[in-house]
Amino acid sequence: MQTSQNGINLIQQFEGLRLAAYQDVVGVWTIGYGHTGADVHAGLTIDRQQADQLLRDDLARFEQGVSGLVAVAVNQNQFDALVSFSYNLGLGNLRNSTLLRLLNAGDYRGAAGxxxxxxxxGGQALPGLLKRRQAEQALFLAPAPAIA
Incomplete structure (x- = not known):
């Protein structure tokens, strides 16, 4: 599966677009739409086209990771929510989460919770993160989009 435009929009909304590298709330160097990695450092700047490419590259990695971790059928909205969650928190957190354990046991409602x-x-509850998680939860629980 690939992330739909709806899922991409959610990620872009919550990540925001920053064309100059900055340190996030826990000190990780970040650029574009939340891109992190060894290639991001103080003083780095990119343009919108580079940010879009970084997002596409990152999404491919997270889509593959989510697909490899989820052992049950999910609809497009559920997949998008899981990719957004993983994009923000990392695949390791999804891999070790109760969310994934419940989902793979077929407890979709429990997973959504x-x-x-x-x-x-950094050990601090952040209102922005809660808002993102609530948006991901709502997307996860939304009926699958109709196939055109």
């Missing part, structure tokens, strides 16, 4: 619990960064 786990999203708001992931609202902390």
């Amino acid at each position: 786990q999203f708001p619990l992931w609202d902390k960064a």
Whole structure:
């Protein structure tokens, strides 16, 4: 599966676009739409086209990771919510989460209930993270889009 435009919009909305590298709330160097990695450092600047490419590259990695971790059928909205969650928190956090354990056991409602619990960064509850988790939860619970 690939992230739909709806999922991409959610990620872009919450990540925001920053064309100059900055340190996030826990000190990780970040640029573009929340891109992190060894290639991001103080003083780095990019343009919108580079930010869009970084997002596409990052999404491919997270889509593959989510697809490899989820052992049950998910609809497009559920997949998008899981990719957004992982994009923000990392695949390791999804891999080790109760959210994934419940989902893979077929407890979709229980899995959805786990999203708001992931609202902390650096041990601090952050209103922006709670808002993102609530948006991911709502997307996860939304009916699958109709096939055109």
